[in-house]
Amino acid sequence: MVADNSVLSENKEVPIIREIMVATTMSSLLVALFALVASSFRTRAGLQGESLALRHQLAVLQKNAPRRLRFHRCDRLLWVVLSRLWSGWRRCLQMVQPDTVLRWHRRAFAWHWTRKSRRLPGRPEVASNIRDLIRRMSQANPLWGAPRIHGELLKLGIAVAQSTVARYLPRRKPPSQTWRTFLTNHLTQTAAIDFFTVPTATFRVLFVFVVLSHERRRVVHFGVTEHPTEEWTMQQMREAFPWDQAPRYVLRDRDAIYGKDFVAITRDMGMEEVLTAARSPWQNPFAERLVGSIRRECLDHVMVWNQRSLRRTLQSYFAYYQRSRTHLALAKDAPEPRAVEPPAQGRVVAIPQVGGLHHRYLRRAA
DSSP: OHHHHHHHHHHHHHHHHHHHHHHHHHHHHHHHHHHHHHHTTSOHHHHHHHHHHHHHHHHHHHHHTTSOOOOOHHHHHHHHHHHHHOTTHHHHOOSSOHHHHHHHHHHHHHHHHHHHTTSOSSSOOOOHHHHHHHHHHHHHOTTOOHHHHHHHHHHTTOOOOHHHHHHHSOOOOSOOOOHHHHHHHTGGGEEEEEEEEEEOTTSOEEEEEEEEETGGGEEEEEEEESSOOHHHHHHHHHHHSOSSOOOSEEEEOOOTTSOHHHHHHHHHTTOEEEEOOTTOGGGSHHHHHHHHHHHHHTGGGSOOOSHHHHHHHHHHHHHHHHHTOOBGGGTSBOSSOOOOOOGGGOEEEEEEEGGGTEEEEEEEOO
16 A cells, blocks of 8 residues: 555656756746847847856856866956946856955955055156166275265266165175275285295205285395395395385285394385285285296296205296286286287297296297
């Protein structure tokens, strides 16, 4: 009896389901027919807007199916624009609620004005190349402030305010003179002195004292001895700078041979001593470079027997060093300037110097 009742109930549900499906199909068909009839009364712009909205929603559904719907910024922007330009946008919207589109619009409005208000009020921003120029001027001229740099910019035809220049200057401590700046500023008034040793073939050690003028790297004087003393060093200074020819500054290390008497004689000669820091030969760079050149270009290739042979070798090298050897720091010129010899003066000939270790090239007529 129970089985008969279940069969009867199932037989009753089947016609009901069929009726619902037929009614749904008929309603969808009626909606489509109604939309077709209504579309004939709409404007062309309205039909294009509806087509765009429906095609966009279909594309979003196809792209995200079967995952959860994700709206990119471009999707939101499209519906924000449609809501502003097309009055019938609510009727075609199926993916989200109309309030969601309005919320997107408020968010886009806030983002637009946030970006627009990022620019600070007042003067326009200075170009990047002018900012870089201000920083380069400040680094190259540590004694210059904003007024001086502002004046230079005005002379270059760059119209900026002095307050703007001050804003882009790097923050730093009061400027202090570096060793490189000191040597550059007093190049013509500075001389450097130094000792270096040379072993002989008979296992003795000779000491060479050199005096180098920073102006054009000229070797002013040198002396050779086996037993250097303070008195001997003082005499070398007298011979290097006779007749009030002493420079304003003399740069040296803290060797013990430079005693109180040496300090007194340099002071009497009108020189001010500039001492390098302990174990800092790099603070006397020109003299150290000279000693290195003497070793690499001369002494490493000859045998020294005694003081006389060393003095003769150094005289030959210094003659080449000052009259022939070109220097990078002197724009490829010699300490004693060499004239440029054009090809019209003749063929190139080589003149051996320093016993043939080096050569000087000249032009001579055939």
